Amino acid sequence: MDYQEITCESLGPVLRICHNRPKQANAESERLLGEMDHALGWAKNDDNVRVVIIGSVGKHFSAGHDLTDPLSTRTGLNAEQAWLWESEHYMGNALRLWDFPKPTIAQVQGACIAGGFMVANMCDLVVASEDAYFSDPVAHSLGAAAVEVLVHPWVLGLRKAKELLFTGQRLTAAEAKEWGMVNHVVPRAELEQHTLALANRIAEAPPMAMRMLKRSLNRTADMMGFRTSVMAHFDTHHLSHCTDEHRAIVEAGMQASMATAKKAQGG
């Protein structure tokens, strides 16, 4: 496949996949998510790949799902079509990343918002630069009950997740580390090097043992209710796509919605 919206680099045993729409703050279009899913699909079966880094080219990790994309390509979907589309492209892609059988590390700089937050938090580990910030403002900006995957309580604890979602405000890299959501915070100039060193350390382990270890850790989360609760949220998220509140916001236009998102984040 000829990738246009991601980059894919083999660095010894590490595969680094980067969002590559820097002019759009790496907003995740249908194509970008599809390319990432495709790259993960072959990396899964390539024995040379032991660890995957998900990063981004440019100033920001990702501004979230490309909100101009659905308007041009998916105008007029009814509730059932929208549910099916997001099941495959948002929920499906996210869970395939969560279920990826080898360790994954998100490498995050700048904005990591909404759908971008979701992708970063589907990774096993997160390394952030000091300028990174995280937010999910879509309750304020879109009248949506968070993004499609309610991963927030799993990576932040319920208390902080509620604050983040109720206010729509930004979480700085330092705060995210304090709450256990990111593993390391490093200066921007050291982000790639630090993340790669961590990936290389993990890649030293026998790959089958690592695979079984991740399987067991993820199964622990499943026994605690991870999969059941995120699937339940996905349906609730879709109910919030069908409300008059949401429709009114969409009809008022994406520009106004993005302004609200910026205001909610405090930036």
Ligand code: ZN
């Ligand atoms: Zn949605």
